[in-house]
Amino acid sequence: MPGTVNDRPRRPPALDWSVRLGALGAVLLVAGLLTDVEWLILAAVAAGAASLVSALVWRSQLIDAWHRQRRDGPPPADGEKRNP
Numbered sequence: 001m002p003g004t005v006n007d008r009p010r011r012p013p014a015l016d017w018s019v020r021l022g023a024l025g026a027v028l029l030v031a032g033l034l035t036d037v038e039w040l041i042l043a044a045v046a047a048g049a050a051s052l053v054s055a056l057v058w059r060s061q062l063i064d065a066w067h068r069q070r071r072d073g074p075p076p077a078d079g080e081k082r083n084p
Helices: 013-035 040-071
Strands: none
Touching: 013 040
């Protein structure tokens, strides 16, 4: 059925992880600064670093897809076959 949730393109998992870890890091950082608890601040820094790594993985996936598309051309329309 067109227009359903399943028709949406799926977001890359690395992007999802980056956003989630970044949000977690922000919450932990605010909590650590408000309560002056050092391990919370360290956990926030670790979550931020993991978010950065995930973002870099996602960026590398985007670049790989871009290179593939430039090399192979755009994907064929539905029902069409790619010429070798």
